[in-house]
Structures are given as C-alpha cells and as structure tokens.
Amino acid sequence: MTTVPRVERLSAPAVRQLAKGAPPDAIDLGLGQPGWALPEPARQALAAAGAEEAPCPYGPNEGLPALVEAVADHHRTDPGQVLVTHGAQGALFALFQAHVNPGQRVLVPDPGFPGYRTLATLCGGEVVPYRLGPRGRLDPDALGHALQAAAADGDVAMVLLNHPSNPTGGGATAEALAEAAELAGRHGALVISDEVYRELHLGHPDRRQASLHDVTDEGVVVSSVSKAWAAPGLRVGWAVGRPDLLAPARLVHAAMTTAPARPSQLAAAALLRESATVLAESCSQLVRRWSVAQTAPHPVAAAVTPAGGFYHWLELPAWALADPMAFCLRLRDEGLVTVVPGSAFGNAGNDHVRISCGGDPRQLAEGLRRLDRFWRAP
Ligand SMILES: Cc1ncc(COP(=O)(O)O)c(C=O)c1O
Structure with a gap:
C-alpha cells in the first residue's frame, strides 16, 4: 500500500495564495x-530590550517567568498551568502533536479556522467536521451528533472549539461550552478552546463571551497577543490547562522552537500587565471599524454583530454560487479587493466570503464600496 506523505497533503492557506497574485x-x-x-x-519594552548592553539569552523553554506569571494572572490561574508558545499557532501545533495519534479523529468546526485541519493532517489524524448553529454559534447538539458518529468507528482524540469564531464571529454561551466539554469528556476526547478573539469585542468588558475555564477545569484554553493586544508580529501565545495535559506539549514546543523570542516575550508581558488600557483601546478600534462595515452599501453591509473578532461573514450573491473561487478571483482582479472564499473554512462555508475589518478604516470603506457592484448584478 502506498501512502501520501503528510506534508504533501498540505498547501499554503487560501488567504496567502490569493494575496500573492x-x-x-x-x-x-x-x-x-x-x-x-x-x-x-x-x-x-522592545526599545528597552534593544538598549541593554547585555547578552540576549535563550531563557527557559517554558517562557520567561514574568510572562508566565502575567498570563496566569490574566487567566486567574497559577503559573504551573501555563505554557508560553510561539503564537496560538505554536500552542495548537504542540497540543496536536502531543495528543493526536495517527488514525485518531479530531473534531473541527465547519466553517472553522483552516489551521485545525492542517494540524490534524500533520499528525496523521482524521478530520471530522461538525456544523455550527445559526449565526455561527456553538451548537452542542450538532457537536454531539458528530462526536457520536466519529466515536462509532474510531478513537476521538480531540475536539476543537473556537468562539468567538473565525470566520463567523459567532459566540458560545457558558451552558453550550459546559455541554461541549461534557460531551468531549464522555468520549475520552481532549477539548481545546481557542479563545484568541475573546477579548476583542464590541461591547462592555462584562459582555465578553465566557471562557471554557469559566465552566470547567477540564480541557486547554489557547490564546495569544495577536488579535486583542494588537501584536501578531510578536508571535507570542499560550496554552492554559492542567500540568499533565501541558507536559507533553511543552516537550514538543521546546523541540520545535527552544523558546519564543526573548524581546517578544518581554513586550508581551508588558502588554498583559497593561491589559486594562490596551484591551479597551483595541475594542474601541474594533467599534470604529465595525461601524464602517455596518454603514457600507446595503448588499455588503454587516448585518450581524460578532461576539468578537473582526470578521464580516458575508453571504455570496446567487450568481456566485456556481464557482465561488472564480468569483473571488474576479473581486480581486477586476474589483481590486482581496477577500477569503468561505470554502477555505470548510464545506459549510461555500456560500460565504470572509471580509476582515481589522485593517485601516478608510481602506475598509473603499474596499466595501468596490465590492458593492458585484453583489448587485452578475
Ligand atoms: C482562530 C484562530 N486561532 C489561532 C490563530 C493563530 O493565531 P496566532 O497569531 O496567535 O498564532 C488564528 C489566526 O488567525 C485564528 O484565527
């Protein structure tokens, strides 16, 4: 029997491929x-690190103590429950490698962040999509059905939750998270809650959506400074969970990266210490952008308020459904706007595109204005 090497089944993310051409x-x-x-x-913090006439040491594999403590404080837990990583992506990579064996099933949201499917493939795992509810919210019944079917013919290693969701912006109630964790536990699967967009929302701080760890000590929460702390280029993230769940992921992460870059960790620790002001500013930046998306020409305006994150999940016009990728290429080459085809997030995304509202508000307004005519007529 011939097998396709795992890396040959990987391809560059659609968002990067479209941007390149x-x-x-x-x-x-x-x-x-x-x-x-x-x-x-x-x-x-970056300027201070660069001004020091001193060595720039590796630092501990598990992250600088100041950052580990800042993450632990933010999540109201103790430092032994924290693994500092190279972005949330580094945390996810390490957790997948540590907890998914070849042939085991991994449940991922559909539509959902494409990275989950890539990481499962790299482990030799089997991807099992589960549907989200109306407006992209977590639907424990749909997850339960998918879990049951997956468990009937194999071992389920992991269940991925991601709310607020990329790409839909849909949230999850505390009850839904608790139910999802209970379902995963019943099937012996590790639940990972990717909460990178939780702090980046449009409402009052009390209205941010619940965390998995508000409802259970089980599972691992993943996050990073990339979105809400406005620092994707630092490449700093973390995983929070029981030490026995993190221990094998620590070894994988150390083997892959040794440790995250020291200046980045110092900067991330400074951001976390100042979370109150940094997060408030990010949320007001999001409010500004979202009001541009809401007041765009009617066919492309954002009608649904996301639970968090900066994604406008826009339904395609009927005439684009026959070939959504060709339509997105037209938007790019004739309309001069790059968006991500919803199919990049799974089959359930075929009839949508994802528009990121994170960038410059004037560019966003102009981009939506350019898109308008493609939604009005073929
Ligand atoms: C849902 C989700 N998880 C993880 C990541 C990776 O984030 P990071 O920059 O922290 O590696 C992203 C980035 O877009 C994301 O959307």
Missing part, C-alpha cells in the same frame, strides 16, 4: 490582523 492596487480585506499601532507598552 493580487494586483498592486488591490485592497487587502483578507488577512485577519489588527491594522492599528502596536500599543505603547510593547514599543517601550
């Missing part, structure tokens, strides 16, 4: 990252 004057509403300035505490 884009005309130089195209507006990029594809990549999901904050377009506002790196907050002052991080800038100061």
Whole structure:
C-alpha cells in the first residue's frame, strides 16, 4: 500500500495564495490582523530590550517567568498551568502533536479556522467536521451528533472549539461550552478552546463571551497577543490547562522552537500587565471599524454583530454560487479587493466570503464600496 506523505497533503492557506497574485492596487480585506499601532507598552519594552548592553539569552523553554506569571494572572490561574508558545499557532501545533495519534479523529468546526485541519493532517489524524448553529454559534447538539458518529468507528482524540469564531464571529454561551466539554469528556476526547478573539469585542468588558475555564477545569484554553493586544508580529501565545495535559506539549514546543523570542516575550508581558488600557483601546478600534462595515452599501453591509473578532461573514450573491473561487478571483482582479472564499473554512462555508475589518478604516470603506457592484448584478 502506498501512502501520501503528510506534508504533501498540505498547501499554503487560501488567504496567502490569493494575496500573492493580487494586483498592486488591490485592497487587502483578507488577512485577519489588527491594522492599528502596536500599543505603547510593547514599543517601550522592545526599545528597552534593544538598549541593554547585555547578552540576549535563550531563557527557559517554558517562557520567561514574568510572562508566565502575567498570563496566569490574566487567566486567574497559577503559573504551573501555563505554557508560553510561539503564537496560538505554536500552542495548537504542540497540543496536536502531543495528543493526536495517527488514525485518531479530531473534531473541527465547519466553517472553522483552516489551521485545525492542517494540524490534524500533520499528525496523521482524521478530520471530522461538525456544523455550527445559526449565526455561527456553538451548537452542542450538532457537536454531539458528530462526536457520536466519529466515536462509532474510531478513537476521538480531540475536539476543537473556537468562539468567538473565525470566520463567523459567532459566540458560545457558558451552558453550550459546559455541554461541549461534557460531551468531549464522555468520549475520552481532549477539548481545546481557542479563545484568541475573546477579548476583542464590541461591547462592555462584562459582555465578553465566557471562557471554557469559566465552566470547567477540564480541557486547554489557547490564546495569544495577536488579535486583542494588537501584536501578531510578536508571535507570542499560550496554552492554559492542567500540568499533565501541558507536559507533553511543552516537550514538543521546546523541540520545535527552544523558546519564543526573548524581546517578544518581554513586550508581551508588558502588554498583559497593561491589559486594562490596551484591551479597551483595541475594542474601541474594533467599534470604529465595525461601524464602517455596518454603514457600507446595503448588499455588503454587516448585518450581524460578532461576539468578537473582526470578521464580516458575508453571504455570496446567487450568481456566485456556481464557482465561488472564480468569483473571488474576479473581486480581486477586476474589483481590486482581496477577500477569503468561505470554502477555505470548510464545506459549510461555500456560500460565504470572509471580509476582515481589522485593517485601516478608510481602506475598509473603499474596499466595501468596490465590492458593492458585484453583489448587485452578475
Ligand atoms: C482562530 C484562530 N486561532 C489561532 C490563530 C493563530 O493565531 P496566532 O497569531 O496567535 O498564532 C488564528 C489566526 O488567525 C485564528 O484565527
């Protein structure tokens, strides 16, 4: 029997592929990252690190103590429950490698962040999609059915939750999270809650959506400074969970990276210490952008308020459904706007595109204005 090597089943993410061929004057509403300035505490920490006439040591594999403590404080837990990583992506990579064996099933949301499918493939795992509820919210019944079917013909290693969701912006209630954790536990699966968008929301701080660890001590929560702390280029993230769940992931992460970059960790620790002001500023930046998306020409305006994150999950016009990728290429090459086809997030995303509202608000307004005519007529 011949097998296809796992890496040969990988391809560059659609968002990157589309951006590469884009005309130089195209507006990029594809990549999901904050377009506002790196907050002052991080800038100061980076400048201070660069000004020191001192060695730049590796530091501990598990992250600098100051950052580990800052993450633990933020999650109201103790430092032994924290693994500092190279972005949330580093945390996910390490957790997948540590907890998914070849042939085991991994439940991923559909539509959902494409990275989960890639990471499962790299482990030799079997991807099992589960549907989200109306407006992309977590639907424990749909998850339960998918889990039951997956467990009937194999071992389920892991269940991925991601709320607020990329790409739908849909949230999850505390009850739904508790139910999902209970379902995963019943099937012996590790639940991972990817909460990178939880702190980046449009409402009052009390209205941010619940965390998995508000409802259970089980499972692992993953997050990073990339979205809400406006620092994707630092490449700092973390996983929070029981030490026995993190221990094998620590070994994988150390084997892959040794440790995250020291100046980045110092900057991330400064951002976390100043979370109250940094997060408030990020949320007001999001409010500004979202009001642009809401007041765009009617066919492309955002009608649904996300539970968090900066994604406008827009339904395609009927005439685009026959070939959504060709339509997105037209948007890019004729309309001069890059968006991500919903199919990049799974089959359930075929009839949508994802528009990132994270960038410059004027570019966002102009990009939506350019898209308008493609939604009005074929
Ligand atoms: C849902 C989700 N998880 C994880 C990541 C990776 O984030 P990081 O920059 O922290 O590696 C992203 C990035 O877009 C994301 O959307």
